[in-house]
Amino acid sequence: xxxxxxxxxxxxxRTWLREHSELGVSVLLLLLGAxxxxxxxxMDVEITxxxxxxxxxxxxxxxxxxLVVALLIAADVLRGGRGEAESGEDIDLSEPADWRTVLLxxxxxxxxxxxxxxxxxxxxxxxxxxxxxYALGSRHLDRDPLIAAGLSVTTYAVFNNLxxxxxxxGPLMGVL
Numbered sequence: 001x002x003x004x005x006x007x008x009x010x011x012x013x014r015t016w017l018r019e020h021s022e023l024g025v026s027v028l029l030l031l032l033g034a035x036x037x038x039x040x041x042x043m044d045v046e047i048t049x050x051x052x053x054x055x056x057x058x059x060x061x062x063x064x065x066x067l068v069v070a071l072l073i074a075a076d077v078l079r080g081g082r083g084e085a086e087s088g089e090d091i092d093l094s095e096p097a098d099w100r101t102v103l104l105x106x107x108x109x110x111x112x113x114x115x116x117x118x119x120x121x122x123x124x125x126x127x128x129x130x131x132x133x134y135a136l137g138s139r140h141l142d143r144d145p146l147i148a149a150g151l152s153v154t155t156y157a158v159f160n161n162l163x164x165x166x167x168x169x170g171p172l173m174g175v176l
Contacts, residue, residue, distance in 0.1 A: 022082070026074040033066030055165075104135035120170015121159075125152030 040059030108131030116124040130148035138144055159165040 020077055022077045023074060026070045026077065029066050029070035029073065033063045033070060035063075036066060037063035101135050101137075105132060108132055108135060117168055118170065120172055121167040122149075122152050122156045122172050123170055125155060128152075 036059055040056050040063055043056060043059075045054050045056055108128060111131070112124045112128040115127065126145070126149045128148075129151050130145050133144050133148065156167055156169070160167050160169070
């Protein structure tokens, strides 16, 4: 049964959903905001609390922001607002997606998630920075790993030593 063969009620519901497809973005943002708020409000902060602004502050602000944006998008779509077509973007819609880059970035993120505990943030972060640069097209194999290592160690030192946010150090814990 094709769309033209469907009963009128079913066709009108599909048409309405197709015309208001941006509501899917609103629902996604609403769910994401609820998840962020739930995680933020249930996190244990006794150990890391250092003042009036604790580790809950930013996640709560992000979660509330996501909920507000979701409601604003839903209200705009239900009032007849539509997203603009991508004709003004600097992309060629006739070209297929670059799945190699997407898969490389996905692999780098998953490897970082797996390695951050056993290898520590400096090693996993260097892999993340270098792997992302490689996946996005940089081919400076002599320079990129050094920049990634420096950026990762600097990030670790800033978060761990200056901000007091403990990151896993891994085998480099005694060195840094």
